[in-house]
Amino acid sequence: MRAPAGPPGALGRGVIVAAGSEPPAAWAGAERIEIGPGEVADPGAVVARLHTGWSARRPVVVALGVDPASFRAPESIADPPYALAPGLDLPRDRLHHLVWANNYDARGAEPVWWWGEKAVRLGAAAGGAADVVLPDGREAWIDGGPRWSAPAADTIVVEAGAVEAGSIDPIPRERPAARADLAPDQLAAVEHHGGPVRVIAPAGSGKTRVLTERMRHLLADCGYRREAVIAVAYNKLAQDELESRLAALAPRTRTLNSLGYSLLNRHRGTRSRVLTEPEARDLVAEVFPVPRRRTNTDPIGPYIDALGVVRLGLVPPSEVEGERDDVPGLAEGFDAYRERLAAAGAVDFDEQVYAALEALLRDGGFRRRVQREHRHLLVDEFQDLTPAHVLMIRLLAMPGFDVFGVGDDDQTIYDHAGADPRFLVDYGDYFPGAERTALEVNYRCAEAIVSGAATLLGYNRVRVPKTIRAAAGADPDRGALELRERPRAEAAATLVDLVRGWLAEPEVGPGDIAVLARVNSLLLAPQVALWSAGVPVASAVRGELLERTGAAAALAWLRVAVDPENLVGADLEAIRRRPSRGFPRWISKWLANCRSLEDLRYIGLKIDDERVAGKVGELADDVEMLAATAAAGATTRALLEAVRDRIGLGGAMAMLDGSKGSEAAASHLDDLEGLIQVADLHDEPGGFEPWLRAALESSAGSEGVRLASIHKVKGREWDRVAVYGVVDGLMPHRLSESWEAERRVLHVAITRARDRCVVLADRERPSPFLAELRGEAAEAATRPAAGV
Numbered sequence: 001m002r003a004p005a006g007p008p009g010a011l012g013r014g015v016i017v018a019a020g021s022e023p024p025a026a027w028a029g030a031e032r033i034e035i036g037p038g039e040v041a042d043p044g045a046v047v048a049r050l051h052t053g054w055s056a057r058r059p060v061v062v063a064l065g066v067d068p069a070s071f072r073a074p075e076s077i078a079d080p081p082y083a084l085a086p087g088l089d090l091p092r093d094r095l096h097h098l099v100w101a102n103n104y105d106a107r108g109a110e111p112v113w114w115w116g117e118k119a120v121r122l123g124a125a126a127g128g129a130a131d132v133v134l135p136d137g138r139e140a141w142i143d144g145g146p147r148w149s150a151p152a153a154d155t156i157v158v159e160a161g162a163v164e165a166g167s168i169d170p171i172p173r174e175r176p177a178a179r180a181d182l183a184p185d186q187l188a189a190v191e192h193h194g195g196p197v198r199v200i201a202p203a204g205s206g207k208t209r210v211l212t213e214r215m216r217h218l219l220a221d222c223g224y225r226r227e228a229v230i231a232v233a234y235n236k237l238a239q240d241e242l243e244s245r246l247a248a249l250a251p252r253t254r255t256l257n258s259l260g261y262s263l264l265n266r267h268r269g270t271r272s273r274v275l276t277e278p279e280a281r282d283l284v285a286e287v288f289p290v291p292r293r294r295t296n297t298d299p300i301g302p303y304i305d306a307l308g309v310v311r312l313g314l315v316p317p318s319e320v321e322g323e324r325d326d327v328p329g330l331a332e333g334f335d336a337y338r339e340r341l342a343a344a345g346a347v348d349f350d351e352q353v354y355a356a357l358e359a360l361l362r363d364g365g366f367r368r369r370v371q372r373e374h375r376h377l378l379v380d381e382f383q384d385l386t387p388a389h390v391l392m393i394r395l396l397a398m399p400g401f402d403v404f405g406v407g408d409d410d411q412t413i414y415d416h417a418g419a420d421p422r423f424l425v426d427y428g429d430y431f432p433g434a435e436r437t438a439l440e441v442n443y444r445c446a447e448a449i450v451s452g453a454a455t456l457l458g459y460n461r462v463r464v465p466k467t468i469r470a471a472a473g474a475d476p477d478r479g480a481l482e483l484r485e486r487p488r489a490e491a492a493a494t495l496v497d498l499v500r501g502w503l504a505e506p507e508v509g510p511g512d513i514a515v516l517a518r519v520n521s522l523l524l525a526p527q528v529a530l531w532s533a534g535v536p537v538a539s540a541v542r543g544e545l546l547e548r549t550g551a552a553a554a555l556a557w558l559r560v561a562v563d564p565e566n567l568v569g570a571d572l573e574a575i576r577r578r579p580s581r582g583f584p585r586w587i588s589k590w591l592a593n594c595r596s597l598e599d600l601r602y603i604g605l606k607i608d609d610e611r612v613a614g615k616v617g618e619l620a621d622d623v624e625m626l627a628a629t630a631a632a633g634a635t636t637r638a639l640l641e642a643v644r645d646r647i648g649l650g651g652a653m654a655m656l657d658g659s660k661g662s663e664a665a666a667s668h669l670d671d672l673e674g675l676i677q678v679a680d681l682h683d684e685p686g687g688f689e690p691w692l693r694a695a696l697e698s699s700a701g702s703e704g705v706r707l708a709s710i711h712k713v714k715g716r717e718w719d720r721v722a723v724y725g726v727v728d729g730l731m732p733h734r735l736s737e738s739w740e741a742e743r744r745v746l747h748v749a750i751t752r753a754r755d756r757c758v759v760l761a762d763r764e765r766p767s768p769f770l771a772e773l774r775g776e777a778a779e780a781a782t783r784p785a786a787g788v
Contacts, residue, residue: 203748273345415741524678
């Protein structure tokens with residue numbers, strides 16, 4: 001098909017000529033880009049120039065000095081995904097697209113518009129003043145430029161993507177305005193002209209509404225093809241909300257994992273079975289040389305964590321194994337583990353994404369086919385993406401990189417899983433040509449909450465500079481954010497008084513209040529204290545917590561201390577194991593017959609093995625010490641602190657937490673901390689456990705004051721929020737590698753509150769973040785060096 005006399009300048013078409021040839025007169029002044037063998041071998045520089053021209057619809061002259069077949073086939077990457085960076089580029093793929101997307105082929109006698117030729121094969125007719133004549137008689141241009149900047153005048157335009165998909169339906173000409181009830185900053189994001197764009201959406205700024213209206217704008221207002229647009233939500237709840245709001249448009253939506261899972265199933269041609277967590281743990285035990293289980297350790301947990309670091313964090317298994325001492329054989333067994341999964345036609349949770357990445361990388365033809373269905377991506381909660389997620393999005397978005405990424409680097413709180421605020425900070429490096437827009441108004445929170453959160457975040461170095469202000473009419477009361485420090489023994493009582501005060505206010509009910517903590521077990525005391533005070537709670541803690549390693553061992557020690565003359569074999573078994581004393585297994589038979597402290601000392605005398613006999617004696621000494629402490633009138637808290645510090649259960653739980661591999665999975669010492677805090681509500685050690693079990697059973701409910709860990713309430717909000725346990729070791733958490741991440745966690749907690757937020761801290765262990773919240777810290781607090 002020959003070129004028409006004069007395509008609209010808005011189309012920005014360029015031209016391809018043979019090397020050494022001059023372009024037609026219409027392109028005499030255009031930028032000339034030479035493509036020879038050297039450029040094909042290393043196309044990065046010319047691809048950048050071509051992409052800039054294509055994105056801006058600036059005509060170029062491509063002087064082609066090689067056979068185009070030399071870069072026609074899509075690249076196949078055999079390297080394992082973990083060896084690749086999330087910013088991996090495939091410049092040869094992009095070169096193929098950019099040479100042909102919006103350029104005439106003038107290597108022959110007359111310029112040829114190949115998109116027009118393809119449209120004719122689909123039923124259009126050659127001729128007319130435009131590229132083709134559609135079956136209904138209208139003359140139309142077939143546009144190879146970016147869809148987001150297609151001419152909006154009266155010209156009839158068919159996008160090349162539609163032709164590629166087998167359609168010659170033109171872009172709809174009517175473009176109604178977006179909904180007018182959006183705020184100016186929200187409207188600017190929704191109506192952004194298109195292409196890759198980073199939308200910074202701070203807490204309370206209306207992120208979900210913006211994402212929803214952006215999808216509506218693309219599909220309904222701009223007429224984007226539904227089969228080319230997809231929204232990627234971070235979890236199923238967010239996906240369901242998006243689909244519900246846009247039900248009439250039937251949008252295409254996926255979660256990150258379901259996106260990977262669907263791609264993998266298409267590539268394999270079968271539906272893979274998703275292993276349960278117990279099944280995955282069994283497979284780990286079969287494949288890897290898991291060390292023999294020792295008391296107070298979970299030897300499989302580190303492998304589960306390490307496999308996630310490799311597959312979602314894209315860190316080589318040899319590097320992961322070298323950085324830690326609890327996953328021997330990880331590097332050698334990694335491929336075997338994945339082979340076992342594949343042989344069973346199965347995937348575990350992380351494999352859904354990792355195996356999809358592998359398919360996209362190794363099978364270039366498959367990648368090119370599915371890219372047509374992902375020309376325009378809207379990605380929610382971008383700050384929570386791991387390196388593997390970012391790479392998957394990039395591979396699908398190539399070659400145009402049209403990704404509308406919505407997120408807030410200040411809400412990156414899943415660092416342990418590989419999330420990194422730099423993916424938003426450096427967004428343009430991952431999506432070339434990306435523009436920036438930002439939501440600036442927090443419509444949720446009172447002025448003091450917005451100001452306090454901004455002050456806290458100002459101590460972080462890795463973040464996007466931003467303006468965050470409260471909405472016009474927001475509550476100006478400086479007391480909307482309050483920091484309360486009190487003796488640690490009064491923590492629960494202080495919380496009860498606070499919540500009762502809120503409930504006494506007009507129009508504030510239990511469902512309007514939330515109590516948030518860094519870890520779930522720290523909600524034990526708040527739950528029991530509030531229930532005991534007659535306040536209904538939507539509980540966070542169940543009786544199962546008392547069966548976890550740390551809590552169960554502490555309660556066994558408490559029972560032994562209270563009644564050392566009526567010992568139970570199960571309790572002796574528990575205390576001899578935690579903390580570990582290195583007893584042989586056969587000692588259990590001896591302990592099963594002990595009924596008193598005297599019996600325990602007696603078997604120490606009867607055992608022939610001097611080493612074991614000595615350990616029995618030490619155990620008896622500890623029981624006697626603790627029993628004497630109880631007999632002297634010690635409170636429940638005092639006894640539990642003795643178990644933690646003098647018996648050494650705290651150190652044992654810290655060891656167990658370390659073996660779990662990350663702060664996300666490790667909480668046994670936190671369980672012990674929660675138990676000690678709730679002990680303030682019941683001073684008498686003998687009746688503590690039955691009272692606590694009854695209280696947990698009675699307080700279990702789903703309606704009332706919401707109790708939750710901070711990581712579980714992103715996107716939620718309440719009128720009143722109490723942030724409980726902001727103390728050193730918990731906020732920032734002792735296991736966290738990044739105090740910048742911990743600041744972000746506290747920020748998320750504070751900004752769940754609409755009207756009032758109270759941060760509760762221990763006077764004895766003040767969190768370093770308290771001074772930062774007040775703006776009094778001269779510099780940012782940093783994590784102490786190991787061993788300090």
